[in-house]
Amino acid sequence: xxxxxxxxxxxxxxxxxxxxxxxxxxxxxxxxxxxxxxxxxxxxxxxxxxxxxxxxxxxxxxxxxxxxxxxxxxxxxxxxxxxxxxxxxxxxxxxxxxxxxxxxxxxxxxxxxxxxxxxxxxxxxxxxxxxxxxxxxxxxxxxxxxxxxxxxxxxxxxxxxxxxxxxxxxxxxxxxxxxxxxxxxxxxxxxxxxxxxxxxxxxxxxxxxxxxxxxxxxxxxxxxxxxxxxxxxxxxxxxxxx
Amino acid sequence: xxxxxxxxxxxxxxxxxxxxxxxxxxxxxxxxxxxxxxxxxxxxxxxxxxxxxxxxxxxxxxxxxxxxxxxxxxxxxxxxxxxxxxxxxxxxxxxxxxxxxxxxxxxxxxxxxxxxxxxxxxxxxxxxxxxxxxxxxxxxxxxxxxxxxxxxxxxxxxxxxxxxxxxxxxxxxxxxxxxxxxxxxxxxxxxxxxxxxxxxxxxxxxxxxxxxxxxxxxxxxxxxxxxxxxxxxxxxxxxxxxxxxxxxxxxxxxxxxxxxxxxxxxxxxxxxxxxxxxxxxxxxxxxxxxx
Ligand SMILES: Nc1ncnc2c1ncn2[C@@H]1O[C@H](COP(=O)(O)OP(=O)(O)OP(=O)(O)O)[C@@H](O)[C@H]1O
Ligand SMILES: [Mg+2]
Numbered sequence: 287x288x289x290x291x292x293x294x295x296x297x298x299x300x301x302x303x304x305x306x307x308x309x310x311x312x313x314x315x316x317x318x319x320x321x322x323x324x325x326x327x328x329x330x331x332x333x334x335x336x337x338x339x340x341x342x343x344x345x346x347x348x349x350x351x352x353x354x355x356x357x358x359x360x361x362x363x364x365x366x367x368x369x370x371x372x373x374x375x376x377x378x379x380x381x382x383x384x385x386x387x388x389x390x391x392x393x394x395x396x397x398x399x400x401x402x403x404x405x406x407x408x409x410x411x412x413x414x415x416x417x418x419x420x421x422x423x424x425x426x427x428x429x430x431x432x433x434x435x436x437x438x439x440x441x442x443x444x445x446x447x448x449x450x451x452x453x454x455x456x457x458x459x460x461x462x463x464x465x466x467x468x469x470x471x472x473x474x475x476x477x478x479x480x481x482x483x484x485x486x487x488x489x490x491x492x493x494x495x496x497x498x499x500x501x502x503x504x505x506x507x508x509x510x511x512x513x514x515x516x517x518x519x520x521x522x523x524x525x526x527x528x
Numbered sequence: 529x530x531x532x533x534x535x536x537x538x539x540x541x542x543x544x545x546x547x548x549x550x551x552x553x554x555x556x557x558x559x560x561x562x563x564x565x566x567x568x569x570x571x572x573x574x575x576x577x578x579x580x581x582x583x584x585x586x587x588x589x590x591x592x593x594x595x596x597x598x599x600x601x602x603x604x605x606x607x608x609x610x611x612x613x614x615x616x617x618x619x620x621x622x623x624x625x626x627x628x629x630x631x632x633x634x635x636x637x638x639x640x641x642x643x644x645x646x647x648x649x650x651x652x653x654x655x656x657x658x659x660x661x662x663x664x665x666x667x668x669x670x671x672x673x674x675x676x677x678x679x680x681x682x683x684x685x686x687x688x689x690x691x692x693x694x695x696x697x698x699x700x701x702x703x704x705x706x707x708x709x710x711x712x713x714x715x716x717x718x719x720x721x722x723x724x725x726x727x728x729x730x731x732x733x734x735x736x737x738x739x740x741x742x743x744x745x746x747x748x749x750x751x752x753x754x755x756x757x758x759x760x761x762x763x764x765x766x767x768x769x770x771x772x773x774x775x776x777x778x779x780x781x782x783x784x785x786x787x788x789x790x791x792x793x794x795x796x797x798x799x800x801x802x803x804x805x806x807x808x809x810x811x812x813x814x815x816x817x818x819x
Contacts, residue, residue, distance in 0.1 A: 298616070336702055355712075356705030365706075372703040374696050385696055388689070389708040437708065 287312045287473055288333070288364075288441055293342035293352075295332040301340065302328040304497045310441065315467045315474045317484040317505070319518055320494035326477040327369050329494070330443050333475075334366045335359040346441070361389055363440030367447060369477075371430040375419030379410055382418050382429055386436030396436065403432040406462065424455035431462065442466070445477045456480065463487050481518035485509050493518070532661050533779050539667050539736070541775020542674035546729040547752030548759065548767035549681065550722030556698040556762035557718045560621045564605060564628035565726055566749020571632055572598035572727025573647075573740045574640060580648045587650045591673070594731050595724040602723025603716055611712070629745070636742035644741045647734035670732045677725065678768045685764060694718060698762060754800040760810025769812065774799070 288310040296302040302325045310316045320326050331337045333344055335356040344352040346362060374382050383403070387396045404411040407428040413421060418429060427447055434442060444463070448456040460480075464487045466472040478484035485491055485505040493501035493514060501513065508514050547569060554562045576594035583590060609628050613620045654665040685691035696704040697714045704711050729748065734740045755774050759766025774796055781795040803810065 334706055336705060355710070356702075357708045357710045360706065360708035368703065368706055372700065372706060374699045374703065376699060377692070377695060381692055384689075385692060385707045385709075388693065433707070 287347060288475065289345040290329075290333070291343045291345070293329070293332065293339055293344065295328060295337050295339045297328075297337075302497050303332065305342065306494070306497070306499055308492050308499065308502075310473060310475050312473050313467075313471060314490065315463065315476060315488045317476045317478055317481075317488035317491040318494055319478055319481045319484060319491060319514075321479070321517070323496075324494045325497040326494055327445055328497075330366055330368075330445050330475070330477060333359070333364060333443060357389075360437060363438070364443065365434045365437040365439035365441070366443040367430045367434045367445065369445040369449070371426050373418045373421070373426045373429055375417070377418055378415055379418050379421070379429060380414045382433055383410070383436055386433035388437075390436075390438065395438075399436050399438070403435055406465075407432050424451050424458070427451060427455065427459060431459075440473065442472050442474045443477075444474060446479060447476075448478065448480050448483070456483070460484075460487055479518075481514065482509075533783050534776060535661065535663060535667060535671075537776030537779035538772055539670050539775070540779060541772035542671055543729045543732050543748070543771075544751050544755050544774050545678065545768050545771025546674055546725045546732075547748050548755035548771050549678070549764055550725045551752050551756045552759065552762055552764055552767040553694075553718050553722045555756065556764075557694060557715055558610070558621070560610070560625070561753075562722070563622060563625035563749075564609075564632060565625075565722070565752065566745030566747075567629045567632035567636075568598060568602055568605070568723045568745075569726040569730040569733075569748055570636060570740070570742060570745035571601055571730070572723070573730030573734045573744065574636060574645070574742075575601075576727065576731035577645065577647055577734060577740065580650050587669075590650070591728065591731055595727050598727025598730070599720040599724035602719040602726075605723075606716055606719040611715075633742050633745065640742060642742060644739035647738050647740055650731070650735050666735050670736065673728065673732070677728065681721070681725075682765065682768075690714070690717070751796060754796050756810075757800055757803055758811055760812045763810060763812050766810055766812035770810070 290306060290308050293306045294301055294303055306329060308316070308318070318326050318329065328337065332339050335354050335358070339352045342352070343350055346364060351359060351362065374385065383400065390396055409425055410428055410432055413425065418426065421429060431447065448459045451459065460483045463474065463476065467474060467487070476484060476488060485508055488505045490503065491505055491508045492499050493508070501508065501511065503511070509519070547565065551562060551565055554560055554565070572594060575597045576590065579593050579597065580587070580590045605628055609624045610621050613624060651665055651669060656663045685694060693704065693709045693714050696707060696709055697711055701711050704714070733744060733748070751774065755770040756767055758774060759770035777799065778792050778796055782792055
């Protein structure tokens with residue numbers, strides 16, 4: 287479904303990604319793990335068109351999409367839940383959800399999808415009229431995910447959805463991802479530092495180090511890998527409620 | 529007497545509001561102080577003047593035409609002078625709009641001369657006596673049109689899909705893009721709307737003062753700026769109310785203070801400095817209209 291070949295990208299003159307190649311097949315959850323500054327967000331930003339690649343190709347369902355603007359990437363079905371959630375804090379929860387369906391005009395479809403989002407995240411229904419900036423970190427993450435689902439993603443990109451959440455919410459986020467795949471059949475490319483839990487919900491994974499893919503494989507194989515255990519599974523997750 | 533001044537103040541303030549809304553919209557979506565906004569107003573006034581003179585059509589047709597023409601000018605400025613700039617040099621857009629200011633002003637002097645140009649009688653001047661008050665048809669027109677435009681704009685921003693997209697762009701270009709918003713298009717539209725409002729203000733100034741010069745931009749640009757600061761950067765409703773407040777404050781300062789010294793401008797910029805010192809986010813806070 288998504289196939290990235292020899293991708294290099296960065297900021298200004300410097301490169302943050304060097305010849306990255308990854309693949310995501312339909313129905314898969316693929317996780318990208320890597321330390322701070324490894325280039326995980328840069329990769330997702332480049333896929334979403336926020337950054338232009340310096341070199342290489344991004345193919346989605348056989349079509350080249352590198353260099354396209356973010357809004358046309360959303361249009362073809364690649365939707366990102368960005369790092370830090372990207373909540374529009376000066377809008378209400380309802381308006382944030384409306385913005386998720388920005389490119390859609392099928393009113394009935396939107397209403398149906400909104401109901402499904404409320405089933406997953408009942409708290410959002412209670413907070414509809416509230417300013418999104420006043421939500422807790424965990425609620426904001428629900429809103430960010432719900433909003434992305436309203437865009438009808440064919441491929442969902444998630445950038446550290448568990449970052450900065452309390453342990454309960456971290457648990458909930460991973461359950462949600464599991465359910466999105468098992469029950470709803472979404473295809474997901476997940477970026478995480480919470481390697482243990484992320485590998486728990488993913489089929490496959492890639493390890494990114496200073497802009498290069500250094501390791502890839504089935505989730506179980508990565509979990510058993512000594513390198514991975516030492517570098518990414520040894521330490522506890524960052525768990526601070528914001 | 530007081531009531532009469534109130535009406536005059538509201539009228540003056542309404543034009544300030546229109547200018548300030550434009551500033552604040554552009555500041556909202558681009559974080560840019562659009563220095564040439566006053567010259568856009570001036571250009572709008574001249575375009576309105578010629579549209580009225582050449583077409584001879586009534587104002588309810590010529591004013592919208594002047595708005596569209598000024599809107600297009602704003603869009604051209606965005607496309608030629610702002611969009612091509614590299615994003616990593618912060619001062620570039622400001623410097624570029626200062627350049628646009630100078631270009632527009634010099635062009636206007638070349639085309640229309642540096643002196644006042646008589647503004648055609650766009651509407652019949654009738655003075656209505658309401659009790660002790662004297663209200664001119666121009667007053668009614670200006671207040672009516674400004675308030676109408678402000679109400680329409682408010683609902684546009686608060687309730688429509690495009691209005692929500694504008695607010696999203698104002699919050700973050702990246703987030704807006706990731707939600708499927710064509711950010712460049714929204715910025716373009718914002719320039720169009722802001723400039724059309726400035727054009728409206730320009731035509732109204734022509735109607736009230738009966739003459740315009742290539743230099744009217746600066747005064748109104750500065751007043752618009754004061755109002756934007758009073759209302760809070762990027763706050764559309766703040767700009768609306770702020771304009772009316774400043775207009776009335778100015779008129780009262782003329783009434784209450786000796787006429788030999790023109791304290792009007794000292795007064796408004798005094799207010800601006802005081803607000804900058806004590807409440808830099810403006811009286812109404814920094815935000816774009818809430819829905
Ligand atoms: N806006 C930017 N401008 C310049 N350099 C940047 C920018 N964003 C990131 N970088 C640099 O690019 C490299 C990769 O950053 P990136 O944000 O992709 O890392 P990451 O893997 O997502 O890290 P984290 O886990 O902290 O989110 C880092 O060296 C970083 O300093
Ligand atoms: Mg990151």
